[in-house]
Amino acid sequence: MTQVFAKGVGLVKVEEHWDKNIEYLMTKAAIEALKELRIEKIDAIYIGNVGAETLQYQSQLGALAAEQLGLIGIPSIRVESADSSGAAALREAYMAIASGILKTALVIGVEKLSDGLPEEFVSLTSMFDKYEYTGYQGLTQTSLAALLYQHYLVRYEIPQDYVAQFPVIMHENASTAPHAQYQFKISIDNVMNSPIVSEPLRRLECTAVADGAAAIVLCSRDALEKIGRDGAVEVAAVSMSTDFVSPFDREDPLKLGAVSLAFNDSLTRAKMTRKEIKIIELHDSYSILAPLILESLGFSQEGKAGIDVKKGKYSLSGELPINTFGGLKARGHPFGATGVYQVAELYLQLTGLAGKNQVDGAKAGLAISLGGLGSTAISTIMRTG
Amino acid sequence: MVFRFRIPSHWRAKPFRYRLIVYRCEDCGMVHQYPAIICRKCRSTRLRHTQLPQTAKLLSFTVVRQAPVGFEELAPYIVGVVEFEDGTRLVTQLTDCEPEELKIGMEVEAVVRKITQDGPSGLIIYGFKFRPRIV
Ligand SMILES: [Zn+2]
Numbered sequence: 001m002t003q004v005f006a007k008g009v010g011l012v013k014v015e016e017h018w019d020k021n022i023e024y025l026m027t028k029a030a031i032e033a034l035k036e037l038r039i040e041k042i043d044a045i046y047i048g049n050v051g052a053e054t055l056q057y058q059s060q061l062g063a064l065a066a067e068q069l070g071l072i073g074i075p076s077i078r079v080e081s082a083d084s085s086g087a088a089a090l091r092e093a094y095m096a097i098a099s100g101i102l103k104t105a106l107v108i109g110v111e112k113l114s115d116g117l118p119e120e121f122v123s124l125t126s127m128f129d130k131y132e133y134t135g136y137q138g139l140t141q142t143s144l145a146a147l148l149y150q151h152y153l154v155r156y157e158i159p160q161d162y163v164a165q166f167p168v169i170m171h172e173n174a175s176t177a178p179h180a181q182y183q184f185k186i187s188i189d190n191v192m193n194s195p196i197v198s199e200p201l202r203r204l205e206c207t208a209v210a211d212g213a214a215a216i217v218l219c220s221r222d223a224l225e226k227i228g229r230d231g232a233v234e235v236a237a238v239s240m241s242t243d244f245v246s247p248f249d250r251e252d253p254l255k256l257g258a259v260s261l262a263f264n265d266s267l268t269r270a271k272m273t274r275k276e277i278k279i280i281e282l283h284d285s286y287s288i289l290a291p292l293i294l295e296s297l298g299f300s301q302e303g304k305a306g307i308d309v310k311k312g313k314y315s316l317s318g319e320l321p322i323n324t325f326g327g328l329k330a331r332g333h334p335f336g337a338t339g340v341y342q343v344a345e346l347y348l349q350l351t352g353l354a355g356k357n358q359v360d361g362a363k364a365g366l367a368i369s370l371g372g373l374g375s376t377a378i379s380t381i382m383r384t385g
Numbered sequence: 386m387v388f389r390f391r392i393p394s395h396w397r398a399k400p401f402r403y404r405l406i407v408y409r410c411e412d413c414g415m416v417h418q419y420p421a422i423i424c425r426k427c428r429s430t431r432l433r434h435t436q437l438p439q440t441a442k443l444l445s446f447t448v449v450r451q452a453p454v455g456f457e458e459l460a461p462y463i464v465g466v467v468e469f470e471d472g473t474r475l476v477t478q479l480t481d482c483e484p485e486e487l488k489i490g491m492e493v494e495a496v497v498r499k500i501t502q503d504g505p506s507g508l509i510i511y512g513f514k515f516r517p518r519i520v
Contacts, residue, residue, distance in 0.1 A: 137476070143447050
């Protein structure tokens with residue numbers, strides 16, 4: 001097995017790109033990722049996307065991307081695992097390079113949600129759960145997240161503002177992130193006074209319609225010697241795990257078993273300990289997922305992540321910064337692109353390119369991407385080579 | 386997103402949606418909402434066709450305000466998780482009540498109600514919902 005490195009990222013600002021189509025968005029991210037690299041040949045393209053069939057009536061994004069990039073002839077495929085599709089695409093590319101079959105690969109995450117009507121956006125997320133069980137009844141991802149949230153508040157007897165603190169720090173981090181969807185700060189009162197979407201979830205605890213594309217170039221150690229080691233970050237491990245698709249089918253719905261399994265596997269493969277992780281990019285598509293993930297990872301005790309975030313542990317200047325560019329809440333959550341944004345953001349941190357959001361001295365970072373409410377979890381560890 | 390409710394799909398689902406027929410693993414007790422060949426928890430092949438009880442306890446509930454396609458005119462509606470005596474959970478709509486009347490831990494019972502309709506000439510989908518138990 002060869003080591004795998006990331007070199008070069010491209011991030012399109014997350015927003016509603018009414019005037020740009022899905023091909024344009026993915027090409028823009030890819031060209032930016034490739035622009036300063038003297039790569040002779042890209043061996044394959046991997047694309048993370050979830051909604052193109054539903055919202056753009058477009059399948060076969062693989063061939064579409066190869067054509068748009070003027071790379072006709074090379075293998076190119078789209079990977080789907082709900083809103084962890086981007087991380088899943090990255091994992092496929094990682095495995096192909098680690099195995100020695102490919103030397104270089106381009107990973108693109110892309111999603112264009114603004115083409116859908118609001119109810120179509122909601123329906124797309126209903127597909128993340130088991131449609132014949134929950135979706136047909138009108139259960140949505142948001143309502144299932146709200147049910148988990150209520151269950152959490154009741155079990156651990158904590159006030160809601162402990163969980164609602166997470167969006168506050170997300171917006172703080174996004175306020176200085178040029179590619180973030182919401183570059184402004186909010187207060188805990190703003191969150192707690194925002195309209196209720198699904199009790200107890202409030203508007204400012206959820207993500208919104210977003211378009212975006214992110215790209216990252218991966219290569220083997222050999223290929224890296226040719227293009228130069230400067231600005232390369234090692235992809236130390238990309239591990240994936242699964243769980244019962246519908247959260248209340250799990251023995252304990254407040255434990256994200258797939259997150260624990262994927263994280264432990266990635267630590268083993270990277271031969272690292274949890275203490276070496278200095279930054280986490282995590283999947284806060286709903287505020288409640290941030291504590292559930294941190295507790296499943298073991299960085300907070302059960303029911304205590306809200307207390308830890310109030311104390312500043314997870315702030316940019318804290319002991320273990322999370323979502324350093326705003327996370328899903330404030331950088332934005334273009335579903336299939338999100339997993340690639342997360343890893344690209346770790347790349348910016350580890351190469352000192354994070355600008356005002358730079359966390360000094362970090363040598364290793366973790367990205368946790370979820371499909372739905374933890375049905376799929378992908379754990380990526382990046383470290384300075 | 387036009388053809389959401391396929392006739393064969395609803396026809397297949399009727400035992401579960403109308404009568405709460407499920408497939409229970411005789412080895413570990415895990416419930417499968419639709420016919421399964423192998424237990425998704427312990428991989429046993431001893432699955433028995435059974436009916437869930439008609440009463441359960443309310444574990445968690447919320448209100449859907451941002452509806453998916455086909456539910457726009459029904460919103461807001463209440464959804465929740467109910468738990469049967471053996472610990473099996475089921476997500477469901479809650480009906481015949483306002484959210485203020487619901488309390489976590491209260492007894493609820495199954496009824497069959499209209500879930501949605503695919504436009505004026507489309508399929509009408511019926512299925513279980515739960516309501517506060519009428520003593
Ligand atoms: Zn079993």
